[in-house]
Amino acid sequence: MLSKKTKYGLKALTYIARKGNNEPVQIGEIAKNEHISQKFLESILLTLRKSGFLGSKKGKHGGYYLIKKPSDILMTDVMRVLEGPIALVSCVSLNFYEKCDDCPDEASCSVNKLMIQVRDSTLNVFKNNTLEDISR
Amino acid sequence: MLSKKTKYGLKALTYIARKGNNEPVQIGEIAKNEHISQKFLESILLTLRKSGFLGSKKGKHGGYYLIKKPSDILMTDVMRVLEGPIALVSCVSLNFYEKCDDCPDEASCSVNKLMIQVRDSTLNVFKNNTLEDISR
DNA sequence: GTAATCCCTATTAAGTCGATAGGAATAATA
DNA sequence: TATTATTCCTATCGACTTAATAGGGATTAC
Numbered sequence: 001m002l003s004k005k006t007k008y009g010l011k012a013l014t015y016i017a018r019k020g021n022n023e024p025v026q027i028g029e030i031a032k033n034e035h036i037s038q039k040f041l042e043s044i045l046l047t048l049r050k051s052g053f054l055g056s057k058k059g060k061h062g063g064y065y066l067i068k069k070p071s072d073i074l075m076t077d078v079m080r081v082l083e084g085p086i087a088l089v090s091c092v093s094l095n096f097y098e099k100c101d102d103c104p105d106e107a108s109c110s111v112n113k114l115m116i117q118v119r120d121s122t123l124n125v126f127k128n129n130t131l132e133d134i135s136r
Numbered sequence: 137m138l139s140k141k142t143k144y145g146l147k148a149l150t151y152i153a154r155k156g157n158n159e160p161v162q163i164g165e166i167a168k169n170e171h172i173s174q175k176f177l178e179s180i181l182l183t184l185r186k187s188g189f190l191g192s193k194k195g196k197h198g199g200y201y202l203i204k205k206p207s208d209i210l211m212t213d214v215m216r217v218l219e220g221p222i223a224l225v226s227c228v229s230l231n232f233y234e235k236c237d238d239c240p241d242e243a244s245c246s247v248n249k250l251m252i253q254v255r256d257s258t259l260n261v262f263k264n265n266t267l268e269d270i271s272r
Numbered sequence: 273g274t275a276a277t278c279c280c281t282a283t284t285a286a287g288t289c290g291a292t293a294g295g296a297a298t299a300a301t302a
Numbered sequence: 303t304a305t306t307a308t309t310c311c312t313a314t315c316g317a318c319t320t321a322a323t324a325g326g327g328a329t330t331a332c
Binding site for chain 4: 160162163164178179181182185192193194195196197198199200
């Protein structure tokens with residue numbers, strides 16, 4: 001299951017992208033319109049800023065804005081920041097690889113074999129979707 | 137992330153399938169060879185039996201055996217029993233659909249749009265893999 | 273200088289997961 | 303019949319994670 005963090009993060013990015021202009025958008029506005037806890041959203045946007053997706057302006061009339069064009073923001077990158085590994089088991093993760101303690105031989109592991117396929121097909125979807133695509 | 141329940145369940149099914157014959161295989165043997173907590177595996181095999189994947193024989197020389205041919209056991213079915221919904225959000229689940237409380241309109245929801253694609257591509261992998269395929 | 277906003281850290285309540293415990297029921301076999 | 307090996311069932315526990323909350327600091331517009 002997708003975490004609420006990821007879900008809210010995607011919704012917030014979409015919200016900002018749909019505004020079109022480069023004016024900073026306030027947390028409160030997004031929270032209200034997307035029905036998200038404001039404090040929770042605050043921490044999510046902070047994460048997105050620190051990972052280079054959003055810029056921020058402090059103080060009155062401050063807010064968050066996109067740093068790149070929506071068409072340049074790939075879902076692979078967003079998902080990895082918000083949700084973590086895309087693979088369902090760490091032994092098939094490209095960016096977060098870890099050997100399983102129980103499994104002595106990945107080549108003969110049926111779970112490994114299946115999950116590689118899932119990873120690749122999911123990755124394919126994320127590679128082919130930018131923020132612009134899902135905001136349409 | 138895949139739960140250990142699912143991972144162990146798949147490994148156990150594979151283990152039984154690879155034996156080839158229809159002799160009951162004991163929990164202890166599987167647990168030992170696959171490095172799984174025996175008691176935990178016990179509950180998983182119970183689930184698989186109750187959902188019609190495995191038959192069991194009680195008492196001495198008892199154990200679990202496959203009810204269907206490995207080539208007739210689809211990963212879609214196994215995954216739904218062990219892991220639950222295949223979709224990452226319930227609002228795109230085919231078998232466990234539930235409306236999101238926050239989202240007023242699925243048609244305009246970017247998360248919905250993206251997750252439908254993920255669901256379909258994952259589903260496609262599971263549809264095209266039987267227990268025989270992953271046991272090879 | 274005041275109000276609005278982002279920034280940061282800490283804490284908490286609830287839920288889930290993996291594992292464990294203990295014994296009941298059943299079947300093979302000596 | 304007694305013994306042993308196995309599945310069956312329910313209950314419980316500790317560790318971890320998640321979503322949310324709290325409180326105040328820093329910064330900026332006006």
